[in-house]
Each structure stands twice: as structure tokens, then as C-alpha cells.
Amino acid sequence: MSSARTPDDTRTVLDGAEIARALTRVAHEIVERAKGADDIVLLGIPTRGVFLARLIAERIRAIEGREVPVGSLDVTMYRDDLRRAPARALLPTQIPADGIDDKIVVLVDDVLYSGRTIRAALDAMNDIGRPRAVQLAVLVDRGHRELPIRADFVGKNIPTSKSEKVHVRVSEHDGDDAVLISGHAGAAEAEAR
Amino acid sequence: MKRHLLSSADLDRDDALLVLDTAAELAALTGRTVKKLPTLRGRTVVNLFFEDSTRTRISFEAAAKRLSADVINFSAKGSSVSKGESLKDTALTLEAMGADAVVIRHAASGAPHQLAHSGWIGGSVVNAGDGTHEHPTQALLDAFTMRRHLAGGKGDLEGRKVTIVGDVLHSRVARSNVLLLATLGAEVTLVAPPTLFPVGVETWPCATSYDLDSHLRDADAVMLLRVQLERMNAAFVPSVREYSRRYGLDKQRMSTMPDHAIVMHPGPMNRGMEIASDVADAPRSVIVEQVANGVSVRMAVLYLLLGGAQLGTGEPDTDDADTGVEA
Structure with a gap:
């Protein structure tokens, strides 16, 4: 918290309007791929993935005129780095009432980075049900994958250095919508989210 | 932690x-x-x-x-x-x-x-x-159960009134509960006959009383402790029946509790002793949920x-x- 970082080395890569347009496009792509909104379930990964999933669901309702179930999926208990830090607090998991069996589940997260969170999410989903298909939507793909995982729907590809940090802000949680990049070589402290 | x-x-x-x-x-x-x-x-x-x-x-x-x-x-x-x-x-x-x-x-x-x-x-x-x-995980599950019923499942138990009745002297559940509930902001009253309070109970973060009836009317939760029959031969109480009359929770006593108040027991229960059978099976009893x-x-x-x-x-x-x- 008390780092010597000046506000200058934080830059905005997506503002509110750009995020809104990206999410609208992603919503269209999801519906196009699924040939409609039937059977789609959006599962956001806490914290910000859940807010993004809700925003995408609103847009799908505007396009298709029907509600899409939205839930959240906490992957903490399935992470592969649990023993590298003190035990973390759990975040809410809420699976829509109709479950995910035989549905098209779209996982929604804010930033795709190493891919380890998504691997954990796939494991977590395995214990909950058997979807017909699983797809991945992310607002930002910043590269540096460590596992063979890719996103089906990407708001924006943002090439980054590993020493940079990507911050996604959503208005329901942070007061405004923005994607920020901060830090350069040297300021790197691997903070999960 | x-x-x-x-x-x-x-x-x-x-x-x-x-x-x-x-x-x-x-x-x-x-x-x-x-x-x-x-x-x-x-x-x-x-x-x-x-x-x-x-x-x-x-x-x-x-x-x-x-x-x-x-x-x-x-x-x-x-x-x-x-x-x-x-x-x-x-x-x-x-x-x-x-x-x-x-x-x-x-x-x-x-x-x-x-x-x-x-x-x-x-x-x-x-x-x-x-x-x-002590029995700290029992206290945690009791607090968890109270929070679910009395605090909407969130936050602490600030201001909730909890009455714990019975053999405090031999009870690790009572001590752990008093400490944890005080940490969470609840107001605990221990009720027992004078012989079943441990020495030094006045230093615990709770109130004590010998009279059960006066602590039912404003209780949010009433927890009965098991009468530890195996220890009752030392004449802590004149008879089990007298204990039951003065400190057992029966239907009539339960009716003086507020509508939202819950009945708890860490188990195993002695039905008909510290808790009447119909109280143990009443809708407000959360013993199985515990x-x-x-x-x-x-x-x-x-x-x-x-x-x-x-x-x-x-x-x-x-x-x-x-x-x-x-x-």
C-alpha cells in the first residue's frame, strides 16, 4: 500500500465507454456462437468476473429478449498455489437453481493471465455438474499463459510485460469502469488479483 | 489464524x-x-x-x-x-x-x-x-448457528442475548461459548445452581444467575447443557428431579421465550432432564442443525x-x- 508509485505510471487502457462496447460485442458473440440464448449460463469468477457476467447478461437480454441465468464460481479451494500463501478467505459460489448440467456454461473473468484460475474453475465445475460445453469470456487477455488455455471471447487483447499489473475497475465494486495498467520493471510484486 | x-x-x-x-x-x-x-x-x-x-x-x-x-x-x-x-x-x-x-x-x-x-x-x-x-469448535458451530438464525448469517452477534443453562462447573462447552460469544459481542448469562458454578466465574465476560425463569423472557437463544449424570453422585444437586424442575426447559417455560428465540443443546441430550422431549423436537429447536x-x-x-x-x-x-x- 505504501509503495512509492506515482500516479503517473498508471495509464488507462480502456475507459468506461470502451468497456461497454467491448462487453456488447462479447454478448453478441456469445449469442452468435450458441445460436440463441437458450441453455446459456454465465458463471462469473469472483470478484469482478461476477459483475462483468451480470453486465453481459443484461446485454444478452437486450439482444434476445430473455433472461440468462447468472451465477458465481469461487475457485479458491481448487487453486494450485494455495500452499504458497496463508489460507485465503472464500468468496461466494452461487450456482443458478437449474444447475449447469447440459447447459452451455460461459465462464466470465476480468483478466486472463497465467490461465491457472481457469484451470481451477474447470476443476470446480467438474464437481458441480456436467455442462454440454464450457466457454471462456474475459474482458482483458494480457498474455503470458502458463497452461494450454485460451479465451473464446475477449474484450481486448492487451500485450503486457510480466512486471506490470492490470487493474480492472467495475462501477458496482470500485465506483467507475476502467482498465488500468500500472508498474514497470522493478515494481513487480506478484499480487494475485 | x-x-x-x-x-x-x-x-x-x-x-x-x-x-x-x-x-x-x-x-x-x-x-x-x-x-x-x-x-x-x-x-x-x-x-x-x-x-x-x-x-x-x-x-x-x-x-x-x-x-x-x-x-x-x-x-x-x-x-x-x-x-x-x-x-x-x-x-x-x-x-x-x-x-x-x-x-x-x-x-x-x-x-x-x-x-x-x-x-x-x-x-x-x-x-x-x-x-x-474448552471445546472451541463446539463454540464456533454454536455461534454459526446463532448467526444464521439471529443475525441473517452475516457479521457478528452484537447485542444478542444468550442464556446458557446447566452444569457450568463441568462444562467445556460453556467456557468456550462464553469466550467466543463475548468476542462476537453477544451478552451471555450463565444460569445454574450455586454448586455448579466454577470458582472464578465472576471473572468470565458474562453475567451469572441462579434463576432460569427471569432470563427466558428476553433471550434470543437458550442453550441447555447436558446434566453430566456420571458426575452427579457428588451431591451437586439434591436430586435430578429437583434439578429438572428448576433448571430444565419444558414446554411451559419455552412459551415465555420470545417468538424468534431458538433452543440449543450441544448433545448428547438427556430428554426429560435438562430438556423436555417436546421442547427438543419443537420447531424452534435447532439441535439437529447444530x-x-x-x-x-x-x-x-x-x-x-x-x-x-x-x-x-x-x-x-x-x-x-x-x-x-x-x-
Whole structure:
């Protein structure tokens, strides 16, 4: 918290309007791929993935005129780095009432980075049900994958250095919508989210 | 969280809320077809029970198994303890087998403390009831149950009034509950006959009374303690029947409680003694739910003690935990 970082080395890569347009496009792509909104379930990964999933669901309702179930999926208990830090607090998991069996589940997260969170999410989903298909939507793909995982729907590809940090802000949680990049070589402290 | 859970006093408000919030998330697992998480895969939890217990041992076993830990059950009956083995030698044996956590119940107050601080074992120690001292996971599951019914399942228990009735003298449940509930902001009143209060109860963070009826009208929760019949031969009360008349919760007494108030009992119950049978089965009785919540709370405790790296205790275990090496 008390780092010597000046506000200058934080830059905005997506503002509110750009995020809104990206999410609208992603919503269209999801519906196009699924040939409609039937059977789609959006599962956001806490914290910000859940807010993004809700925003995408609103847009799908505007396009298709029907509600899409939205839930959240906490992957903490399935992470592969649990023993590298003190035990973390759990975040809410809420699976829509109709479950995910035989549905098209779209996982929604804010930033795709190493891919380890998504691997954990796939494991977590395995214990909950058997979807017909699983797809991945992310607002930002910043590269540096460590596992063979890719996103089906990407708001924006943002090439980054590993020493940079990507911050996604959503208005329901942070007061405004923005994607920020901060830090350069040297300021790197691997903070999960 | 500290490395061990020996007493409710080990938990400050933030720790206690962390356990309760974690348990609330884990409770959702109960409704699923696959009631299992991979979190403690490859870790070993030993249930070391020197005293008889049904629900606590089963509860810890279910909790550890749902987190994918390997569970070894040890009960003193039929073990080397009956041949005279000391706690130390038993502990050294467990350590040699690579126990990551030891859940211990012992008739001697302080046995878990001894186990945790003697250097015999390197893992975490969880007190599952020691003598007349403490039973912290029972207090956590009681607080979890109260929070669900009285506080919407969130936050602390600020200002809630809890009446705990019965054999406080011999009760580890009462002591653990008083400490934890005070941490969470609840106002606790202990009710018992004068002979069943321990010396020094006036220093506990709670009120005391000899009269049950005056503490039912404004109670949010009433918890009955088991009449420990095995200890009643020392004439603590004139007769079980007299105890039941003055301190037992029957239907007539229950009707003086507020509508929202719940009835709790840590089990095992003596129906017709400290609690009337129809009270135990009343809709406001949450006794069965307490057992279910026990599994969630114990999962939370095991996860928080074992799930992450062991940091901040000054113990030289950090290196192992960091590299993921199982010693």
C-alpha cells in the first residue's frame, strides 16, 4: 500500500465507454456462437468476473429478449498455489437453481493471465455438474499463459510485460469502469488479483 | 489464524468471523451431489480421541474427508494407551507417521496445550474437548448457528442475548461459548445452581444467575447443557428431579421465550432432564442443525489451519510449506 508509485505510471487502457462496447460485442458473440440464448449460463469468477457476467447478461437480454441465468464460481479451494500463501478467505459460489448440467456454461473473468484460475474453475465445475460445453469470456487477455488455455471471447487483447499489473475497475465494486495498467520493471510484486 | 486452535480465546474477532464466513461458504457443499473439495489432498489428519465421543469425532472425520485429507482415527480403547503408553509416546508415534494436524480429545484439561507446545509434533493441534476446560469448535458451530438464525448469517452477534443453562462447573462447552460469544459481542448469562458454578466465574465476560425463569423472557437463544449424570453422585444437586424442575426447559417455560428465540443443546441430550422431549423436537429447536453446521465449521477450521502456508508463527515450518515439500 505504501509503495512509492506515482500516479503517473498508471495509464488507462480502456475507459468506461470502451468497456461497454467491448462487453456488447462479447454478448453478441456469445449469442452468435450458441445460436440463441437458450441453455446459456454465465458463471462469473469472483470478484469482478461476477459483475462483468451480470453486465453481459443484461446485454444478452437486450439482444434476445430473455433472461440468462447468472451465477458465481469461487475457485479458491481448487487453486494450485494455495500452499504458497496463508489460507485465503472464500468468496461466494452461487450456482443458478437449474444447475449447469447440459447447459452451455460461459465462464466470465476480468483478466486472463497465467490461465491457472481457469484451470481451477474447470476443476470446480467438474464437481458441480456436467455442462454440454464450457466457454471462456474475459474482458482483458494480457498474455503470458502458463497452461494450454485460451479465451473464446475477449474484450481486448492487451500485450503486457510480466512486471506490470492490470487493474480492472467495475462501477458496482470500485465506483467507475476502467482498465488500468500500472508498474514497470522493478515494481513487480506478484499480487494475485 | 494461529497455528493451533486450543481455546476460543485464541480467536480474535476477525479470526472468528473468518471461520464463520468460510463455514458459510462451505455449508453450500452439503446440498451438492459431490460433497468433496480437493483442498487438503495428500495431508493427514489424525483424530486422537482419549475420551468417548460420537458426534465430534464423526464430525471431524467427515470434515477432513470432505476436504480430501487422509484421516487416521485413533481411540484410546484398544490401543497402546490401554497398555500404559504416555501422551508423549503416542504423539511421537503420530509425528513419525507424518500427521499434519492432530485433533485431540482428552479427559485432562490442558492436554491439547501440552501437545501443541511440547515440541513433540510439528503439525497443527485442534482441541476437540479437554477435560472441563474448552471445546472451541463446539463454540464456533454454536455461534454459526446463532448467526444464521439471529443475525441473517452475516457479521457478528452484537447485542444478542444468550442464556446458557446447566452444569457450568463441568462444562467445556460453556467456557468456550462464553469466550467466543463475548468476542462476537453477544451478552451471555450463565444460569445454574450455586454448586455448579466454577470458582472464578465472576471473572468470565458474562453475567451469572441462579434463576432460569427471569432470563427466558428476553433471550434470543437458550442453550441447555447436558446434566453430566456420571458426575452427579457428588451431591451437586439434591436430586435430578429437583434439578429438572428448576433448571430444565419444558414446554411451559419455552412459551415465555420470545417468538424468534431458538433452543440449543450441544448433545448428547438427556430428554426429560435438562430438556423436555417436546421442547427438543419443537420447531424452534435447532439441535439437529447444530450437528450439520458442525461439519461446515470444522471444515473451515481445518482449511484455515492446513490449507495455506504456515506463516507468522515463528515456527520453522515455513520453508517446507513454501516449497510444498512434505517432510
